[in-house]
Amino acid sequence: MSFEDAAAKGMVVAWHAARAPDRLAISSEQGDRTFSELNAQANRLVELLRGAGLVPGDGVALLCVNRPEFVETVMACQRAGFRLTPVNWHLTADEVAYIVENCEAKAFVADARLAAAAIQAASATSGLRVTLAVGGPIKGFASYDTLMARESGENVPNPLLGSQMLYTSGTTGHPKGVYRGSAPPASSLFAKMVETAQFNGADDVSVVTGPLYHAAPLSLNLLLPLSAGVHTLLMDKWDAEAMLRLVDQHRITHTHIVPTMLNRLLHLTPDIRSKYDVSSLRWVLHGAAPCPVHVKQAALEWLGPVVFEYYGATEGGGVFIEPAEWLNKLGSVGRPTAGVVMQIQDENGKELPQGDVGTVYFEAPATGRFEYFKAPEKTAGVYRGAFYTMGDLGYVDEDGFLFLTGRSAEVIISGGVNIYPSEIDQEVLQHPAVKDVATVGVPNPDWGEEVKAVIQLNQGYEPNEALAEEILVFAAARLATYKRPRTVDFADDLPRLETGKIVRRTVRDRYWQGEKKI
Template sequence: MTTQESGQNLGLWNIAAAQPDLIAMVDPSGREVTYRELATLANRYANGLRGLGLTTGDVLVTMLHNSVEMVAAYFAAHQSGLYIVAVNWHLTGPEVGYILRDSEAKAFLASERFGAVARAAADAAELPATARFSVGEIAGFKTVAWLGAADTGRPGERSTGAPMLYTSGTTGRPKGVRRPLTGSDPDAVAAQSTGFFGLFGLAPFDDNVHICGSPLYHTAVLNFATISIQLGHKLVLMDRWDAEDMLRLIETHRVTHSHMVPTQFHRLLALPEEVRGKYDMSSLRSMVHGAAPCPQQTKRRMLDWWGPTVTEYYAATEGGGTVISGADWLRKPGSVGRAWPWSVVKVLDETDGRELPPGEVGLVYMRMGASSFEYHRDRAKTEQARVGELFTVGDIGHLDAEGYLFLHDRRSDLILSGGVNIYPAEIENVLVTHPKVADVAVFGLPHQDWGQEVKAVVQPADGVPGDAALTAELLAYAATQLAKYKLPRSIDYQPELPRDPNGKLYKRKLREQYPAV
């Protein structure tokens, strides 16, 4: 079916009416779910939430694994004018309890596998028993089947809801990014959604298949999965990401696109060549990556394997971003691209807020059209992030003469040693390319004379001992590519670094292991 033939049928409920037996998604067990089935479940949940008393602008919090229930809960909120907060299920009970309280949640839906944390969080937030629902069995929670026993018709009061996702909280308490609700018809797919996928060459329908291997609590992951369904693309869900299993699913389902992170690239490239070579990747059209810096050597190897389908973008939960194709990246290696047509990207001096000319390094600021946001219940944090209509998430970078953005690091990660700025990401991108390194984190520690010194913590590759010999080898390797003042003063080893499944590194957890001097 062409875009022209089906354009009027975009959106979950429109497609369900026009093509009820079209496959909307494949769950992690391999079960196929039609558009009619998904729309019906979303209707049941929406009516069940309305029956609890939730009204437009209220908040539904989910703590769910990748599942049909998670996708249905999203669309229930989407058509009911609710905010949906998808919680990182790696958090502790007190951390989730904070989000339940801070978001003013009116309902909480959790998976059985996270039952102990969910129960502790709901108790800490003093959430009433009538607002607790579970996929599976959790003591004190009603099963989601009770919520889904409501009428299968559309809810009476319908308007478009929105995600209110919490920033990662690598420093301090996370804050919910909240946008005003538009009041628009939930059946009307926003031009911004089709435009966003258009950045990656992805049209509605067109036999597109999206594979989702990362948790749906991440902003970009949730957006890519749900927009895919809205545009008539089949969604293939993975419960837990595995490198070879992803290759198998790509071949089986003729996958065309995905959202990935560099950590997944590293693990794919670590597969034996004979394993990588036995799966058919010819269906791929746009394998999009973001969320974390990608070392140039890793990017080149993926481009050699998957061709120009490897596309990079830079964006923030708060809105706005850049994109760069594989072909353009080869011309501008290291860049994260140019601003989206409806976005503005500028580099400002961090002391006086003036716009910097090409080549000069400063804080990266963005804006997405007329979109606005605020950090929920934190006006001070909202205002601190803004200069006029622009906002920053604290990244440091520069623009070149053609408007291509190059990132250096996060402002909070910058190491100031002897009055010199040192960017940890530059050092990490060198060390991670050593064959004996599986992962690496670089950060600053207090130093009496220099202010800060460079510390590296390395996760050695399987079977490699983290010892003095490896330290000497890594420092010698780094010295061939980095100035002496950038070299780590010491390297420690850990069996695994604290990353979330979407690749974000929690350096705070590493820094906490080193007492201040």
């Protein structure tokens, strides 16, 4: 079987296992797997799930930290035609339960470290045929290790390429599954990444820096190097000095990070940074959030011309820039890769000329176009004809390079994670003191943005520190940790349209322009 045939059937790991069976595929604090072992485990899980009645197209939910069983489940779904949904374990138990049920999971693989959320999700999901616990027991779940030991590790017959359906938080309501009914055309952005990464499976080592339930770590930290036969380390929790230690000890060559990580690495004291040899790094990819110019300049000065950047999202996109290009176009996120059609549009959908700031749109492919699972009204809300947007604002220069100037005030990006203000508004509004609220992202030197709630009080309440703290505690009890407001400001009134709708952008812009209060 050629590599191309193997890839078309989800059997890339099997292809590498046949050629380098004893090469490490993944290593982690919870154990290691050679390519042969990873391949065999993926085969066992396919047989286990098929035995439970799953057929191609069925959903598999995965609630798990960065450990070998996460990767085994990904690889099993890839070759069995299953639709995999990794679940963000930082969400509340209610949100986890919603996703597991909404994705129509027939199988649910969960980590014992996340037992409480797993139990609630399983009890709320009617279509489950099998629930498997990894890393220890979970009440009501079967043991992953016990059931896997009964299955054959031989390559599965009739492999069929599977799919992924990741969930992204919405500007309103529940998270949304990004679904594709058929495979999209081969990504030219991925092709550009492979071209610049220049992987050498025999010698290279990559490291996973973020949680694998996120689209970027899953695709770029894990699947991209593994598909090239590259040994990949899984970090359980990212830490700046710990990452440098891994780079030094394992001669790491490739990784993907977010700007917050770059910033934290650069803030290590010179004596700490000088303890570790990072000269092995050849390809440090970053994206998921805007990177301040001074941070990237400092990274290039330290690491050399090995820092690459992309712009895209779970829904799609495809913009890329190499180090030398960036040094000539400071602040740009790059140009569209081959075949990617990008437009800068005004509020009426008219394409703008070079240099004019508008909303960045991409043309969706004719086949494999994404939609939001079981949410046609939300799908319709992000498209203009064949074009869709992630809500970012920017312009294109005379050479076709994209510069981002801002984004929709409906999206906060903190540490590379999207946070949607209306979700937070809905919870804060339930506090009896709150008449109205505008949640916005405000500058944070480490995270890029942090969450702030700007509140208009009901009559009878006075703005003070004690009330602000009370509201923060109230919100914290109702929201996932990363969504919680970090600070509260009070305002006598909030800017509104004639319809009464709050103009969130006006609230946000005042903080970014240096004003402290509304």
